[in-house]
Amino acid sequence: MKNLILQYLGFLNTPALWLDATDFGITQIELNHKVLSFNTALEPKIRLGKLVERFVSFQLTHDKSCTILTENIQIQDGKLTLGELDCLLKQNNQPVHLEIVYKFYLYDNTIGTSEIDHWIGPNRKDSLNQKISKLKAKQLPLLYHNLTIPVLEKLDLQVEEIQQRVCFKAQLFVPWKNQNKTFKSINNSCIKGFYIKQNEIEQFADCQFHLPKKLDWLMDVLTEASWISFKEFMTQLHPIIALKRSPLCWIKKPNSETQKCFIVWWE
Numbered sequence: 001m002k003n004l005i006l007q008y009l010g011f012l013n014t015p016a017l018w019l020d021a022t023d024f025g026i027t028q029i030e031l032n033h034k035v036l037s038f039n040t041a042l043e044p045k046i047r048l049g050k051l052v053e054r055f056v057s058f059q060l061t062h063d064k065s066c067t068i069l070t071e072n073i074q075i076q077d078g079k080l081t082l083g084e085l086d087c088l089l090k091q092n093n094q095p096v097h098l099e100i101v102y103k104f105y106l107y108d109n110t111i112g113t114s115e116i117d118h119w120i121g122p123n124r125k126d127s128l129n130q131k132i133s134k135l136k137a138k139q140l141p142l143l144y145h146n147l148t149i150p151v152l153e154k155l156d157l158q159v160e161e162i163q164q165r166v167c168f169k170a171q172l173f174v175p176w177k178n179q180n181k182t183f184k185s186i187n188n189s190c191i192k193g194f195y196i197k198q199n200e201i202e203q204f205a206d207c208q209f210h211l212p213k214k215l216d217w218l219m220d221v222l223t224e225a226s227w228i229s230f231k232e233f234m235t236q237l238h239p240i241i242a243l244k245r246s247p248l249c250w251i252k253k254p255n256s257e258t259q260k261c262f263i264v265w266w267e
Contacts, residue, residue: 003216008038010218011055014102015189017128017170023185024132026140029091029098029165031056033063048215052102053086056167066091069155075147083142088155088162095157097143099135101168103128104217104248106195106262107175107183115185119172122195122246122262128170140164171217173262176200193260197267198241201234209233210250221250221258241265 012034021027040058042051053072060066066089073085087098105119105128112118112129119128142148144159152159171192174181179194196203208227212219228236233249240247246264253259 003219004042005038006220006222007051007215007218008055008058009036010220011052011102011169012036013220014169014171014192014218015187017103017168017172017186017190019187026132026135026164026166026168029096029167031059031063031167033059033065035059035062046215048217049102051215051218052169053100056098056100057087060087060089069095069157070151073151075142075145075151077147082145082147083138085142085148085151088152088157095162097140097162097164099139099164099166099168101131101135101166101170102218103131103168103170104173104262105170106173106264107181115183119186122173122248122264123244124266135166171260173260176203176261193262195246195262195264197264199267201237201263204251205230206254208252210252211236211247212250217248221260223252223256223258225250227252237263 016028018024018028035058038055038058040054042054057068057071060068069088069090071087073088075082075085085097086100089096089098104122106122107118108120109118111120111127117129121127143162143164149159170190172186172190173193173195174191176194176196182188207230209230210225210227211233237247241263244265246262248260248262251259251261
């Protein structure tokens, strides 16, 4: 339960990836009510994305300006699932379709040509550009699909009255040797650490490490974590890298300063 609360607080401490809708053409929802404890039962073995959805739902439930109408609405064409609407709610009596996103992105300027192009997933399987495109081309337009209309009618909603919003949060990581860079297109408060490649890790041989579980990636670094030596860390790291996975780790320097860091398998 303690870890769940710390995961929730880490989620609360993660800012929106952008603040001005003109940057991405999508408006972030404003969630001003922050309950600092989480006490909702969750299904076992929940995935990180679903956990974040439950955190957002918890926030909305405790916000007097919001009323959740329905969540996780699957739009079906016979046996084929066209997609899912994360949440339909009313905020200050205004109907809202809300999509929820929480991502970890690394800045790699060898990918693409623009600043937005350069933000990629730790394993290079996804990117910020791809996610924005999916939101605009598939997830948000699903509201206007003919097969969504019966869902809206049951809720006494008219599609033309519904505003679309996202809760898009992210933790961003910059190259170890370029940690002072600032960015124009994103909220720089989202930068939570750096990343290094395998051939750079020897620079941290005098540090201690912790490999958090995937759900604990949400958390802020805990000073009382179970720290291990560089040698032991390398023993745990090699099998992960061999699978072409880039783990998030916490690093504690000899002066006790702590940071979040991805170690990437790619060169």
